[in-house]
Amino acid sequence: MTKNVPLIVIGAGPAGLGAAAEAAGAGVETLLLDEQPGPGGQIYRAIARSDAARRALLGPDYARGAALLPALESGAVDYRPGANIWQITPEREVYFTRDGKAQVLQAARIVLATGAMERPMPFPGWTLPGVMTAGAAQIMLKSAGTVPQGEVVLAGSGPLLLLLASQVLDAGGRVAALVDTTPRGSLMAALPHLPGMLRAPSTLKKGLALLARLRRAGVPHYKGAGDLRARGTEKIEALRFTAGGREYDLPCALLLLHLGVVPNLQITRALGLAHDWDPLPRCWRPRLDSWGNTEHEGIAVAGDGGGIVGAEASEHQGRLAGLQAACQLGKLNPADRDAKAAGIRRALAAQRAARPFLDRLYRPAEAFLDPPDNTLVCRCEEVTAGQIRDFVRLGCLGPNQTKAFGRAGMGPCQGRFCGLTVSEVIARARGAGMEEVGHYRIRPPIKPVTLAELAAMDPDDTGPEGGFDRDDAA
Amino acid sequence: MGDKQGMGETEYAVIGGGLVGLAVAFGLQREGRRVTVFDEGDVAFRASRGNFGLVWVQGKGVAMPDYARWTRLSAALWPDLAAELEAESGLDLELRQPGGFDICLDDEELAAGEARLGALRARLGGDYPFEVMGHNRLRRMLPHIGPKVAGAIYGPEDGHTNPLYLLRALTAAFTRRGGQIVSGPAIQDIAPLGSGFRIGRAPGWRAEKVVLCAGLGNARLAPQVGLDAPVKPNRGQVLICERVKPFLPYPTAQVRQVGEGAVQIGDSKEDVGFDDSTTPRVAAAMAKRAVRIFPMLENVRVVRTWGALRVMSQDGHPVYDRSQTCPGAYLVTCHSGVTLAAGHALRLAPWIAGGEPPVPYLESFSAQRFAVSPAA
Amino acid sequence: MPNDSPFRRLPEAGRRAVTIAFEDRTLPALEGDSVAAAILAAGIATTRHTPVSGAPRGPFCMMGVCFDCLMEIDGEPNRQACMVEVREGMRVRPMMGARGLSEGSADD
Numbered sequence: 015m016t017k018n019v020p021l022i023v024i025g026a027g028p029a030g031l032g033a034a035a036e037a038a039g040a041g042v043e044t045l046l047l048d049e050q051p052g053p054g055g056q057i058y059r060a061i062a063r064s065d066a067a068r069r070a071l072l073g074p075d076y077a078r079g080a081a082l083l084p085a086l087e088s089g090a091v092d093y094r095p096g097a098n099i100w101q102i103t104p105e106r107e108v109y110f111t112r113d114g115k116a117q118v119l120q121a122a123r124i125v126l127a128t129g130a131m132e133r134p135m136p137f138p139g140w141t142l143p144g145v146m147t148a149g150a151a152q153i154m155l156k157s158a159g160t161v162p163q164g165e166v167v168l169a170g171s172g173p174l175l176l177l178l179a180s181q182v183l184d185a186g187g188r189v190a191a192l193v194d195t196t197p198r199g200s201l202m203a204a205l206p207h208l209p210g211m212l213r214a215p216s217t218l219k220k221g222l223a224l225l226a227r228l229r230r231a232g233v234p235h236y237k238g239a240g241d242l243r244a245r246g247t248e249k250i251e252a253l254r255f256t257a258g259g260r261e262y263d264l265p266c267a268l269l270l271l272h273l274g275v276v277p278n279l280q281i282t283r284a285l286g287l288a289h290d291w292d293p294l295p296r297c298w299r300p301r302l303d304s305w306g307n308t309e310h311e312g313i314a315v316a317g318d319g320g321g322i323v324g325a326e327a328s329e330h331q332g333r334l335a336g337l338q339a340a341c342q343l344g345k346l347n348p349a350d351r352d353a354k355a356a357g358i359r360r361a362l363a364a365q366r367a368a369r370p371f372l373d374r375l376y377r378p379a380e381a382f383l384d385p386p387d388n389t390l391v392c393r394c395e396e397v398t399a400g401q402i403r404d405f406v407r408l409g410c411l412g413p414n415q416t417k418a419f420g421r422a423g424m425g426p427c428q429g430r431f432c433g434l435t436v437s438e439v440i441a442r443a444r445g446a447g448m449e450e451v452g453h454y455r456i457r458p459p460i461k462p463v464t465l466a467e468l469a470a471m472d473p474d475d476t477g478p479e480g481g482f483d484r485d486d487a488a
Numbered sequence: 489m490g491d492k493q494g495m496g497e498t499e500y501a502v503i504g505g506g507l508v509g510l511a512v513a514f515g516l517q518r519e520g521r522r523v524t525v526f527d528e529g530d531v532a533f534r535a536s537r538g539n540f541g542l543v544w545v546q547g548k549g550v551a552m553p554d555y556a557r558w559t560r561l562s563a564a565l566w567p568d569l570a571a572e573l574e575a576e577s578g579l580d581l582e583l584r585q586p587g588g589f590d591i592c593l594d595d596e597e598l599a600a601g602e603a604r605l606g607a608l609r610a611r612l613g614g615d616y617p618f619e620v621m622g623h624n625r626l627r628r629m630l631p632h633i634g635p636k637v638a639g640a641i642y643g644p645e646d647g648h649t650n651p652l653y654l655l656r657a658l659t660a661a662f663t664r665r666g667g668q669i670v671s672g673p674a675i676q677d678i679a680p681l682g683s684g685f686r687i688g689r690a691p692g693w694r695a696e697k698v699v700l701c702a703g704l705g706n707a708r709l710a711p712q713v714g715l716d717a718p719v720k721p722n723r724g725q726v727l728i729c730e731r732v733k734p735f736l737p738y739p740t741a742q743v744r745q746v747g748e749g750a751v752q753i754g755d756s757k758e759d760v761g762f763d764d765s766t767t768p769r770v771a772a773a774m775a776k777r778a779v780r781i782f783p784m785l786e787n788v789r790v791v792r793t794w795g796a797l798r799v800m801s802q803d804g805h806p807v808y809d810r811s812q813t814c815p816g817a818y819l820v821t822c823h824s825g826v827t828l829a830a831g832h833a834l835r836l837a838p839w840i841a842g843g844e845p846p847v848p849y850l851e852s853f854s855a856q857r858f859a860v861s862p863a864a
Numbered sequence: 865m866p867n868d869s870p871f872r873r874l875p876e877a878g879r880r881a882v883t884i885a886f887e888d889r890t891l892p893a894l895e896g897d898s899v900a901a902a903i904l905a906a907g908i909a910t911t912r913h914t915p916v917s918g919a920p921r922g923p924f925c926m927m928g929v930c931f932d933c934l935m936e937i938d939g940e941p942n943r944q945a946c947m948v949e950v951r952e953g954m955r956v957r958p959m960m961g962a963r964g965l966s967e968g969s970a971d972d
Contacts, residue, residue: 143922220966412530
């Protein structure tokens, strides 16, 4: 018999912690599942075991995550880390494996707070060992206490790149170069969105301070860089690129990439929910109402998984989803819900006002959206941009057809790291819009699951209705 | 290649760009016809992209020996089709026909299988090869079977291929020979004209002949040209596991290892209407069965599950028909688009191109067989 | 141990030192490290060679998304090294192409 739970929150980052705290505070029995070993998501990674020195190094934007922990520490929320969630059905069954044991729970409501992942930044050589995301280096800094050292090059565009560079310097490390791929003219293009940005002045101030910090430290800053190629055989040895009309070849032992973050949509996609293309940040987001409700009854999304909003706004969205869940579960009347939500909504609006400026300023350079033919776009199945273009010439209209023709998106990452690129490449090759091209149809399991774990979900040995196909396997 | 249907003119309009449509279209183009395939967009109910990749003979046609004959003919023609497509596309279709096993977990299942195939053999005058193997004999050929496996039925003509490469190779070979694929919304309307047909809403395309290969879409299209295609969806689910080193040199009806090493597990059968999603319960039962057959798969990870809709006629057999009231309209529908691809491309298409019936029993596949007798 | 890792460890208090076996080497690590972090900090860049082309790969995202850090951990192939925390005596090996199958239990 499947166990029933009133509310399951998926993901223990700011949105999930906010949702769980708010719902549990209203008296909802709340289960919080997260695949990581500790709470905080990626932004507050390892916050629960970070000491004062680590928090000082990572700054107040990290340290504030500690304020989200009391609901877990008090036991108000049933928090289960290390849960590998592999399928969620529209009927709100949650399948996951924890401590080697597969299980299924039936939720009355689900809040998905699956956060963000790095936007793919494909260019020739980006698959070499020693090339990692900037987010990966930050995760190591937060969770393993390691700082990049030696020939460290940061490449790409976006605030996290500046923040990471500054943290490396603060920790006594060195940054060999900042290869900035933000296209020239981006600042001008973003200026119309400046008024919104000024509603969140601290964000702007922080950015300017980071830039000044790098300048003071004398970090070489190559602006308007393009034509990136990572060189090396067993691992990266150098980064080649052009900037200001010159060709560079920088020795490099560690190359950290960043091109902004995009929503992690594997679960909402696998649920078959409607997604809309957001042209400014160039990513998809699930269609949500102002409480985060999806079109599936009882399933809501909060935080960056519903469209990139940043950590603080994610927490606000989580709280709204938590209030709504409590209301729908009869633990909060609508008037109280709305009263509590009002202040949260104001704070959320101020946070979100800054996004259009940032999204436009840091729009990825065209070469990373539509990379050269010889670039691997599907890291798992090793499919190049040129092959995708060949499949379009053969008649493929969308990514599900190119997947069938060339396996792009069929590997273990299940299209997470190639989905956006493949659709962008197809769109340009066809001269079509992203809405028309669409995205991979994501099939469960959303994380690999062993046959034994799956088999454990058929305890009564019933088998499929209709029996197995004996005569007609085609 | 165009992605807007618009209007145009062609000799043969093939409706449906799946394995059935492309095999017929390739075969027609090969006969020197001018062919346009009308295909749906990126997201459609596509049996061709969710199937198991078996080129499978054993068990087909137990209730209709002509279907068994036709299946065996297609399987025998497969090496020719593969060689031709490989030469034209440069792709390796990974065709292997070493014989295949239908694995039985208990003696009852094994006995039932033997009885079924034995009856078919008798109806075919003894010309139907298969062998029943008990556990020990099977173990010598498939050393990794589990202790609970009772045995298997071995069909020496069975094999498998990579169905996705087949689809791509057919597309490449067809377009290379000058065939045209027009993609867009599903064709809903076909109108017979004084001579030929209008494809799609007016003004639409004009075609001299039309071949319906639209799978489940045929049910709606067929009556518009005086044909009957009583087909319904039947969902099959497939589990796809990570790549492993080669361990399974033969295809089985339950588990096969594909060219690049991934393990596929199939094949469920559900009558669920137009729903090609996957369900954990069915996946669990399939996983359990696979582990009973090959216990060492228990720690292998499933990376993807697939649901796809088979196109099933009432008796499960193909329907091939030519319209009596609208000359020039043909219907080709079946749920074994892989196994029958060679028959469709190399035998059925020449008939549609104007040749003689490829086999004396072609009439057996007419939808006339479903006509209800007037007695109540 | 000489270490040309592009990562340096910050002073750390409160986390217990453990050792893990990487092929025939012994690597230092700290409790709470992921396997991927521990091997990177020890100067190892490559976690696997792909089953497609044999190309070398290393940890890329460190958050369970990219599957480039797949390793054999305590006999179990294709585990995401960034999602597994180190334990004293853990045995870790890179994945060389497709995994094999072993009769009987996964722990050999």
